Amino acid sequence: MYDSRDLGFIKHGSATRADVIPGAEDVHPLVHIRTLVDDICKGAAVGAARCAPLIRAALLQALYSFPSHEQLLEQLQYNALYRWFVGLRSDELPWRENEYAAAIDTMAGDERGRVLFNRAVVEAHAYAALMPSRFRVDTSLIERFTRSPEPTQADVDRPRGDSTRTGRLDRARTVILRRIADPALDADAIAAELFMSRRALYLLFERYGLTPTRAIREIRLDCCMRLLRDERHGHRKITDIAMDHGFQHFASFSRQFKQRYGISPSAVRGARQLVIGPRRGPMPDLERAVAC
Secondary structure, three states, X not given: OEXXXXXXXXXXXXXXXXXXXXOHHHOOHHHHHHHHHHHHHHOOOHHHHOOHHHHHHHHHHHHOOOOOHHHHXXXXXXXXXXXXXXXXXXXXXXXXXXXXXXXHHHXXXXXXXXXHHHHHHHHHHHHHOOOOOOOOOOHHHHHHHHOOOOOOHHHHHOHHHHHHHHHHHHHHHHHHHHOOOOOOOOHHHHHHHOXXXXXXXXXXXXXXXXXXXXXXXXXXXXXXXXXXXXXXXXXXXXXXXXXXXXXXXXXXXXXXXXHHHOOOHHHHXXXXXXXXXXXXXXXXXXXOOOOO
């Protein structure tokens, strides 16, 4: 059971592969999404990382359009794959409906939990959009999950700091896009262009659980994905597209691309009918439209 004394996030144990239908974990797209969520939570503070089971449960509800908490929890009673995805052992019971609703509200009200939750929702939605025949996404629920909370009086009283931070993130994104083909682009180069110290730059990205290096990599991958799906660039070699965006070795590019999207660059090129939802960006300011 989940310990309701700690926001409903802690599990006493976790499911193993043996608890899942044999072979199911090797083929179902939920396997990739679970890994994605776990990777997002891995580097977070301990308290925030414990949100992972709850985040995965909420994602199930959104990705399969379960209309109510009750229906989601009913599915978790008997669906072995769903139970494995959330992290329930075969002998464990899911939340009670009121516990689940309260835990979701509590997580949404906690800044660290909310940041993790939003990132997981955006990235899982993007991946699910690659497979429209496998998921029936409730977009209204996705929008509700990722909607910014209403500003409090404290937020209103300190707009200057937030505005400054957002402005710096915008400028960092601009630097990355302008120098996207430069394989030497790194945190020091960005910091120099923004007239910031290296430490200040890392603190700026750390708020969103990121590093400058990861932001550079993910923006590059997003641009490559756009071009691979664009028929106007169908004549170009995948290697050339990767090199034009700062990747020096195709094997490394291909590995990182598949790790991010769950699909190889050549598979994207060969399946143009796939439609991608919101890009799996690291934070709101880096998720804006990118003109590659």
